[in-house]
Amino acid sequence: MRPSFVLDRASDVSLQDQIRTGVIALILSQAWLPGHRLPSSRVMARVLGVARNTVTIAYQQLVADGHVITRDRSGLFVAGDLAIARHGSGGIAGIADRAPADHFQWSRRLPPPPNLPEPRLANWQQYPYPFLDGCFDDSLFPADEWREAASLSLKRRQIVSWSGIADDDPALVEEIRTKILPRRGIYARPDEILLTLGAQHARVLSLELFCRKGSRVAIEEPGLAELRALVAARGGTVAPQLVDGDGLIPGPSLADCDVVMVTPSHQLPTGATLSLERRSALLALADTHDLIVVEDDFECETNYLDRDYPAMRGMSGGNRVVYIAGLAKVLDPGLRLGFMVADREVIAHLRELRRLSVRQPPPNNQRAAAQFLSLGHYDTMMRRLGREFRARQIALRDALNHYLPRAIAIQPLRGGTTMWVRGPDGLDVEDFARAAERCGVLIERVEHYYAETPPPALFRLGITSLPMERIRPGIAALTAAFNDVAGNRAAPPPILTGRALREKMSGARLDCRTIYGDPCTILLLPDGTMTGRAGYEDEDRDTGRWWTEGDRWCRQWQSWSYGEISSFAVAVEGGMVQWIGADDRVVDWALISRA
Template identity: 40%
Template sequence: MLQHLLVLEANTNISLQQQIKQKLIEAIIHGYFPAGSKMPSSRKLAEQLDVARNTVVFAYQQLTDEGYLISKERSGIYVSDNLQSHFEQNPPAESSEDKCHWKNRLKTPTRSKLPPPYPDNWQEYPYPFIAGQFDLSLFPVNPWRECSRLTMNINEISTWASDSGSQDDLFLIEEIRTKVLPRRGIFAKPEEILITVGSQQGLYLLSELVLNPQTILAMEEPGYPGMRQLAEHRGAAIDLVKVDNKGIQVDEINNHVDAVFTTPSHQVPTAVTLSQSRREQLIEKANEHDFIIIEDDYECEANFVTNPHPAIKSLDTQGRVIYLSSFSKVLAPGLRIGFMVAPAEFIKAARSLRSLSVRHPPANNQRTMALFISLGYYDTVMRKLNQTLQLRWQELREALNHYLPTAIVTSHSVGGSACWIKGPKHLNSQQFAAQAAKNGILIESVSRYYGDDRKPEYYFRLGVSSIEVDKIRAGVELLAQIFWQNQETELEQLPANAQKLNTEQLADFIANCEFIGRTVFGEPYRIKLESDGSMQGWEGHHNEKTDQGQWWLEGDTWFRQWQHWSYGEVLGFNIAVLGKQIFWLRDGKLVDSAFYTQKPPVAPSENMPGLIKNQ
């Protein structure tokens, strides 16, 4: 091997000894000889290079003198363990300038690379609130191993090991067609399905086929940056369309666009779900104005509050919707198996284009995935995954509502693996994320999702797919501490004319009160206090969640303790009122507010002059 690694030149003025020395330094620098590894003996290296032994001995001696190698008595020559400090003191010479001028040879302009949403070593952080990666404990090791083993028996090998041209595994196509797509309301023929190396390859193929400098693509804003970069790569004009709590604003889509890209199930990155009425409106508008819809059905089955809406593709009667989905987010991001559903003519063109770079995704992986679905493992994993994500999602909601009730507002979401959060308008999410990372917390600043340069900097995102449920509360508590310690963050302030209640006023006011407010997720809650010190709470549009607890007064502080909400902790608040609003303060900071009613009405008294005045 060394005679290929250390190629000596005959027609040169550089001596063999110097050539060997230079080649060995290059091999050490590039890791071919790692620190601490044993070098070949001088005799063996001389034989392999066909040079005199003394030539190698002298080269070794020079490298030893310069700190690259060390000699161990009766053991041999080794690469130094202290190479790092050696390189700091004696940096290696810079490589010669590229004479080929590759920058000038590249015919396709490269796009600016977006910064990664999280570091490569994210698993080393104690609180990784990131999306797009799964906790390793969720991977179905034994079922996947069984399907992989079945794929390797003789009969199965004969079906996938031969060259099938650009055709996909018909077994996998049939499993997707009959077991996966019907759950989304989609019924397709085999020739209308293409297997892809993840959804991103599908997006690349369709962008090559339908986008060019003469086309206009409407995209969600904020939206998936991978699609935006593909459109820019093709030179297409991008029309950014705002997203609200019901998804992309269909009314704002220009009638003259050629295509619309949307992530309707859980919009990337806000996680809101496109309403059924807007899905119908979008397909009607596409039919009327003759544009196509690119539906990236991200996290389509991760709904924890309501049943998922049927895919937009299920409403398609004119062949205008190109549907993409992936198994990678369900099983493991590194699996890279996705699929595309579209009219047969489009699939034929996409298959032909795909064959220019890769004939098909690895056939053994396709067969393993087909077996995984056919044996029922896919359904089992989906149920387990949804149960796990639901627990984490609910735990995150509880923690945010407990530790940051007035500081943030979250998007309206019915599921998914991430939470889109709006902070105070002067919050710099990139600085906040950097500060959190120093404390072992990974959150995602979201500027990469915006196509408009005038993007807001006060949004950030928390994911739950990579953090264990029992770490979520501690992580949010620490994140809240970092948030509150940020002296530059001007939080919501108590109105100047609000009346803080003293002991006597509080005693007259608080009994028989009922509070009506909203959680950080925008869901209504109602709390009813009884004169006997008990209280009841309801949360949700249909009072889905309820709890009971106790309240009491100590001086001018109102205390409450729920059985389950707020982790059952005893919390004390000072109270202020203004009109029909009540404000809760802790340590002088406003932590929550709501509207109140009193039953029966409190009669005017001398103990409540401030309250009577504000009412």
């Protein structure tokens, strides 16, 4: 019988293992019944187009594992005792298809599904420019270091140690307590720490403990739709709290709440950092109105663009704060390990709630994570990620400033891995996202983060999902999509030409703002050189040259705009100068005066 599986020669899985997997699938689906004779290694090799030795090795492993038995001078046969495991397994491939149709009306017994956003595209990695936060390109994962930690955790003495643990691994708790928490200004005893299956599990446990029927839970606006769904499922009421560039705005509406959920390090989804003044104000409000504060510090170790603020749990008044965090986001998709910090009686209740569902995170993962931390790999990884994410954020900021300087605005960031972007009035983000996808670019729409009507023209860009060398071409492709959708062609103010162009620009002072709101001043000196300074303290400086070629004004910076030559038509009307690029589109503008 010809086997009904094919080999994927581009796969990371060896051909021998693919043959083993294919044979086991045929056995479990009852395509090959107990006692069925397998094709000879020669026949199987010819059918699959592989060397006979490849099939022989696969068959030997199948025999060693008990899936197949040998009979002298008769060949290989499916083992008979596997039939026991198959009885009653209607979900196995090939059996469910033959089962009678089930006409039970489940819809009468099921509650309405929660209103959650659609999942991201499963094939996002096939797009050249996926600007999606929370998805990771494989270069970020510390494969060799994690392999070493996992290997150490699987030594026999280690297995004996962690296999008997019925709760949290003391080794991992100690690593978190002594190496991660002190960096956030938190000092905790072991019984004040609980391990979870990632940050989302910790959020669920927090709401299970503190949200009852009739509870009012303050959630950031915009914020996670999953949190709103969890509150609704427990009979609570969501009280949206507005967010601006300094994070959640503590206001009088918090007085009527029981719990407030806050993401202070990098607000999810805008990336704003809660200012130190607002952290203190929120803690004071919590004390006055007897609020429980759940501090979701999911990006606590990515404040690489500015000085860090302490966690609210470690501040004065932090005893009423339940702290949530996890290991680095790049580890989270595969590891799913987080932790909570609170007073010991709170942790004791949370531990009992956890026992009702998952009991504990897998002990082998706990021990591997403990080894990863103890060997210093976690600190090394975080330093590397800090450098990489900083470079990517700056590359994204510079690319946006280069290609879309007047079309969009972003808020200043202290770090993190996202940019919250506001487009021009009238931009249809749904159409824009579709046009971007046609150009190979994925952006994130943000309507689902809002409990109420979202502001227009907002979208989100992430940097974890593509390497730095693809950021600039990705924004160039995004700009093409933007121009197609926005149709931002220039009005026809007077275009300067020839001598008038040079006279107008020579000795001019240009004042504008970067896309992240910082002031920028450029001086065009009569000798053809130019100087630029940006920032509130002129911390970003560059020099370059300018010239005219016919009716085009040209410039080249040393570092800004990638040090490349750019050429524009120039229009001046009143005290404003506009640079007009290809297809008569305005690419930038500034106030113009004499230096």
